Amino acid sequence: MKTKFGFDIHDNRQIDLDLEDTRFADEVAVVVKSWKACMKCGACVGTCPVGKGVLNLTGINYQPALTTCLMCGKCLLVCPRGINTRHLILEVMNKYREYGKAV
Amino acid sequence: MMPREKPYIKSNRQEIPAFAGMTSDAQPVTGNRQPVTVRVAVVGGGPAGMAAVGALAAMHIGVDWYEKEDRVGGKLNNYHQLFPDRVPASEAFGQLVKGTYHNHIDRHLGKAITSVGVNAGRISLNGKDHKIGEADAVILATGFDFFDARHKEEFGYGIYKHVITSADLETVFADGDKLLNVNGSAPASVAFVHCVGSRDEQVGVSYCSRLCCITGIKQAIQIRREYRETRVYNFYIDMRAFGRGYEELYREAQENHGVRFIRGRVSEASEDEQGRIRVKAEDTLMSRPIKLTVDWLVLLIGMSPSCSAVLSGKGEREKSFTNAENPLTGSAVKGQPGVFLAGCCAGPMSIPESVASGRSAAVQAAEYLNKKNGNSE
Amino acid sequence: MEKLFDPFVLLFTAGFSVTGIWFIYKVYRWLAGLSSADRSLVFHGVFSARLWKALIETISESLIHRKVFSRNPRLGYMHMSLAFGWFMLILIGNIESTWYTGDLFKPIYVSVFWRFFDPGPAFPRAAWQPGFAFIMDLFLLLVLSGLLFAIVKRFRSRLVGLKRTTRQQPVDRLALTALWLIFPARLIAESMTCGAHGTGSFLTGTLGHLFSFAFSPSPLVLPTWWFYSFILSSFFFLLPFTRYAHIPSEPVLIFLRRFGVRVSIESPSFTDLNLHACSSCGICLDACQLSEVMPGKQVQSNYFNRALRNGANPPHQWDCLLCGRCGSACPVGVELIPIRQLQRPDTGIGRGLQLPGLVGKNGHKVTILYFAGCMTHLTPGIISSMRKIFDQSGASWHFFDADGQNCCGRPLKLAGQTQAASELKKKLEQDFLRSGAGLLVTSCPICFRIFNEEYRLPGMRVLHHSQYISELLEWKRIKVGPSGLSAAYHEPCELGRGSGILVEPGLVIRSLFHSDVTPSGEGLCCGGSLGGVALEPEVRKAVARGAAEQLTVNHPDVLITACPLCKKTFKPVTSIPVQDIAEATAHYLIAGSSMPERRKSTKVLGYEINK
Numbered sequence A: 001m002k003t004k005f006g007f008d009i010h011d012n013r014q015i016d017l018d019l020e021d022t023r024f025a026d027e028v029a030v031v032v033k034s035w036k037a038c039m040k041c042g043a044c045v046g047t048c049p050v051g052k053g054v055l056n057l058t059g060i061n062y063q064p065a066l067t068t069c070l071m072c073g074k075c076l077l078v079c080p081r082g083i084n085t086r087h088l089i090l091e092v093m094n095k096y097r098e099y100g101k102a103v
Numbered sequence B: 001m002m003p004r005e006k007p008y009i010k011s012n013r014q015e016i017p018a019f020a021g022m023t024s025d026a027q028p029v030t031g032n033r034q035p036v037t038v039r040v041a042v043v044g045g046g047p048a049g050m051a052a053v054g055a056l057a058a059m060h061i062g063v064d065w066y067e068k069e070d071r072v073g074g075k076l077n078n079y080h081q082l083f084p085d086r087v088p089a090s091e092a093f094g095q096l097v098k099g100t101y102h103n104h105i106d107r108h109l110g111k112a113i114t115s116v117g118v119n120a121g122r123i124s125l126n127g128k129d130h131k132i133g134e135a136d137a138v139i140l141a142t143g144f145d146f147f148d149a150r151h152k153e154e155f156g157y158g159i160y161k162h163v164i165t166s167a168d169l170e171t172v173f174a175d176g177d178k179l180l181n182v183n184g185s186a187p188a189s190v191a192f193v194h195c196v197g198s199r200d201e202q203v204g205v206s207y208c209s210r211l212c213c214i215t216g217i218k219q220a221i222q223i224r225r226e227y228r229e230t231r232v233y234n235f236y237i238d239m240r241a242f243g244r245g246y247e248e249l250y251r252e253a254q255e256n257h258g259v260r261f262i263r264g265r266v267s268e269a270s271e272d273e274q275g276r277i278r279v280k281a282e283d284t285l286m287s288r289p290i291k292l293t294v295d296w297l298v299l300l301i302g303m304s305p306s307c308s309a310v311l312s313g314k315g316e317r318e319k320s321f322t323n324a325e326n327p328l329t330g331s332a333v334k335g336q337p338g339v340f341l342a343g344c345c346a347g348p349m350s351i352p353e354s355v356a357s358g359r360s361a362a363v364q365a366a367e368y369l370n371k372k373n374g375n376s377e
Numbered sequence C: 001m002e003k004l005f006d007p008f009v010l011l012f013t014a015g016f017s018v019t020g021i022w023f024i025y026k027v028y029r030w031l032a033g034l035s036s037a038d039r040s041l042v043f044h045g046v047f048s049a050r051l052w053k054a055l056i057e058t059i060s061e062s063l064i065h066r067k068v069f070s071r072n073p074r075l076g077y078m079h080m081s082l083a084f085g086w087f088m089l090i091l092i093g094n095i096e097s098t099w100y101t102g103d104l105f106k107p108i109y110v111s112v113f114w115r116f117f118d119p120g121p122a123f124p125r126a127a128w129q130p131g132f133a134f135i136m137d138l139f140l141l142l143v144l145s146g147l148l149f150a151i152v153k154r155f156r157s158r159l160v161g162l163k164r165t166t167r168q169q170p171v172d173r174l175a176l177t178a179l180w181l182i183f184p185a186r187l188i189a190e191s192m193t194c195g196a197h198g199t200g201s202f203l204t205g206t207l208g209h210l211f212s213f214a215f216s217p218s219p220l221v222l223p224t225w226w227f228y229s230f231i232l233s234s235f236f237f238l239l240p241f242t243r244y245a246h247i248p249s250e251p252v253l254i255f256l257r258r259f260g261v262r263v264s265i266e267s268p269s270f271t272d273l274n275l276h277a278c279s280s281c282g283i284c285l286d287a288c289q290l291s292e293v294m295p296g297k298q299v300q301s302n303y304f305n306r307a308l309r310n311g312a313n314p315p316h317q318w319d320c321l322l323c324g325r326c327g328s329a330c331p332v333g334v335e336l337i338p339i340r341q342l343q344r345p346d347t348g349i350g351r352g353l354q355l356p357g358l359v360g361k362n363g364h365k366v367t368i369l370y371f372a373g374c375m376t377h378l379t380p381g382i383i384s385s386m387r388k389i390f391d392q393s394g395a396s397w398h399f400f401d402a403d404g405q406n407c408c409g410r411p412l413k414l415a416g417q418t419q420a421a422s423e424l425k426k427k428l429e430q431d432f433l434r435s436g437a438g439l440l441v442t443s444c445p446i447c448f449r450i451f452n453e454e455y456r457l458p459g460m461r462v463l464h465h466s467q468y469i470s471e472l473l474e475w476k477r478i479k480v481g482p483s484g485l486s487a488a489y490h491e492p493c494e495l496g497r498g499s500g501i502l503v504e505p506g507l508v509i510r511s512l513f514h515s516d517v518t519p520s521g522e523g524l525c526c527g528g529s530l531g532g533v534a535l536e537p538e539v540r541k542a543v544a545r546g547a548a549e550q551l552t553v554n555h556p557d558v559l560i561t562a563c564p565l566c567k568k569t570f571k572p573v574t575s576i577p578v579q580d581i582a583e584a585t586a587h588y589l590i591a592g593s594s595m596p597e598r599r600k601s602t603k604v605l606g607y608e609i610n611k
Ligand SMILES: Cc1cc2nc3c(=O)[nH]c(=O)nc-3n(C[C@H](O)[C@H](O)[C@H](O)COP(=O)(O)OP(=O)(O)OC[C@H]3O[C@@H](n4cnc5c(N)ncnc54)[C@H](O)[C@@H]3O)c2cc1C
Pocket: B043, B044, B045, B046, B047, B048, B049, B066, B067, B068, B069, B072, B073, B074, B075, B076, B079, B081, B082, B083, B084, B111, B112, B113, B114, B141, B142, B143, B144, B145, B166, B167, B170, B211, B215, B218, B301, B302, B303, B306, B310, B342, B343, B344, B345, B349, B350, B351, B352, B354
């Protein structure tokens, strides 16, 4: 399965970084620079009322995580790296829409 | 840090004689008082300060030693056992304090230095509103302050009775007190939160305090040793066990003591009806949110810089540690000739590192004085 | 009677027709673009007393600029003298020309250029002439004095009490130049004529007299009128494409607003009308705290309006905090915040949510529901204080979102996700109603606002905790002791300006502290607002720092707020302790206080200052 993040996930769950295409991530990072600073600590997920959080964005493609976001901003207040999480979520969603047809 | 009310802690406090500190005359004073021409002031009586005064005296340099508390020892006074070897803190204190009973050392207890002023080779040491003393060189060993955990309100320190800091827990152990759950029996579970007040833009601290991971490991083991039935969890972002024997202690905690290490930052804590603490986090390795209810939540608080206020003289604390002029090769303070940093006021350090840093500062001060006197003659 | 025509009037007539036709077309579009519900509002409005109220408002706002006056007298004078003075020149010119010609339906240019056609006692009833000339000169002087202010404002905005002034587009600059020239050109043309005929009053007469000393004005009369006509014509040609479109648009806005029309997705033309009514006066620039921390970035509403008006994508629209300060400062009453919200596209986030927290809340019958709000879970001090207050008051209450898995929907709305917000709203409404509670108390102004404005909860009162506390105090259900301290109050945007809750927080604070706190609805934004989606944390901090500095100029012992988000935002940027109003109340509750003393050496709630 080819993800929108440019990874390739095999049936055995292995991620094939050799096939990585960072275009999507790079484009989002132009708008929300702090995205790349995520240290995958999981605080955003822990605090998220719907148990989703931004971390799910920074790894591999996991779109369902986004669509249920409440935009509440709690993740913004706990992120130790000061990442602008709400902007990131919106931007990723916008990019999805853009890529929706293209990718 | 103010003493906390500990409603569910069974107090067992006793006076520990070894901790009576400098006020006791138990130790014989060593060294002959020789006429000395130069005097160095050391500010701070923690491990770094103790090491520095000892080294200076051994080099026949006169020392004025200032400590704001009424006894020396610094943070060591409130610790129980030290990592990685679980040496009692009192023992380490005993070793260090021995070198400070020397004829060349004048102790000034209860004297807080709030600013230093460099003026034509002489350095004045000032208190709140008056001058306290003068010296040819100064070693600042004011150590660190514990991060005030109330700034991370989401963890509920100062709001929930069952949330304490690692410093509180250290005192509990040192005083021989007991941690009890709400029913008065041994706690069923305890969780440690790593990186409280470190690596956190939300409180404006970007650095890693280096020692809280290993403190968490040490204290987790301590709890498992005292209460065999208690489940212990450590919530970490990255496990940083860098020093001699640290990684081994980490493994020991897992293997021999069954401490559960979970990779994920705790994001918030709440109190249930019984007063137990519910924490929320994510197991980032499993990609699943976690909730957990514990009897005690221990916050592994970071270290905040203490000497920026003294150096700026304005009483303003900065959120980063003071950098030495050439941090790779020495600890002289930029723009203030004759002022050197020792111990945790230059950055987070363990006790052996603080001691080494104190001795190193003593040597640098001696070199500085030699050079200065050589030049002026 | 002479023929009342000269070729130069054609220039003016052409320009004026452009504006006229544009305006008629626009009014048609504005009306045609309304939803049918809004159109019927307009229809009913025309035949009601609202018509008169609208007329009065038009005079007081479009001509006198009363609101600008009350905000900034110097700026008000500038606007008033230009608008009112010009209007009077037209009106009196018209009266004068009608008086002499006896013709009500003459072409417009006749009254505009009346002094040209009637330089002196040529017409009958000449005895009135000096009187008219005097009045006309008086208003011309008024306009010219306003013009002086306008020129000063452009180059030295501080002198008219503005820190910043709108940065102009080229076409606006052109129109502005034309506008500035209109009145000097008129003065010169009229003075030439009066000089040539030895007429005129104190302004045109005197100047004309001086002219005739220096040279013979007669040959210059016609050229100066040509020039005046040219300038007028340029201005009217440009008007529809510049900010001066607000001159005819503003009255239309006033009428429709009085009839009850509001910005909505169903009536897009009303948004367009709002945008056209914005005069780019720049009052919103100074109201916006982002002007201070993001200088040069054109976030503010005048730029936003202009971009939208020109069909462009508004720059930095995601930076705006939606704090509402510009909206409440705007003298025209442009509905800035609703317009901005509608501009944020719905990307479909949050739709079809199945919140776990919504399950199992039913059948819990209580009198009071407490909804802390998701943000409040990060400030547990507020929750524990509310617990204490509820318990002390003896109420039967239920902590609705104890597990922190609920959301009111407003954050989604602020981020433009309107659909998902209303889905959430429907679910929560049902759950609230099923509890049978008569009162819903929330600790979060964001939740409060949407509960209050949009939730349909028949039989259930919605209160913010500051209101609830104020009621408990009034009914003597709880008692507080005076703290003996001084306090400053930060009004949360959503509570004060947004929801108009001003009296109750003031009452509570005054009963606790000896500071005379009277919330005004003009509070600053803490910078933490969920509206500013794109704002980077450093910018938020800078806003917070600025606001904290202003709030604590008098060095209060404590800074009180009434919102978890404000509290969280302020705490890292000020050395003065920050407390929620609930925390302060809980701390000074008298009788049966179950809270343990927390720390010694403390003044307030155990928060020492920056230990
Ligand atoms: C929870 C915790 C547990 C730890 N456990 C261990 C461990 O087991 N093993 C280990 O190796 N390390 C441990 N450490 C690290 C250890 O605490 C430090 O390495 C050590 O305390 C540093 O010594 P210091 O002299 O630099 O500072 P401090 O110990 O902080 O001493 C500074 C002294 O200066 C005095 N002072 C401060 N300001 C002034 C002033 N203006 N005027 C006069 N006097 C002043 C203070 O009163 C104090 O006595 C631990 C740290 C923490 C946070």
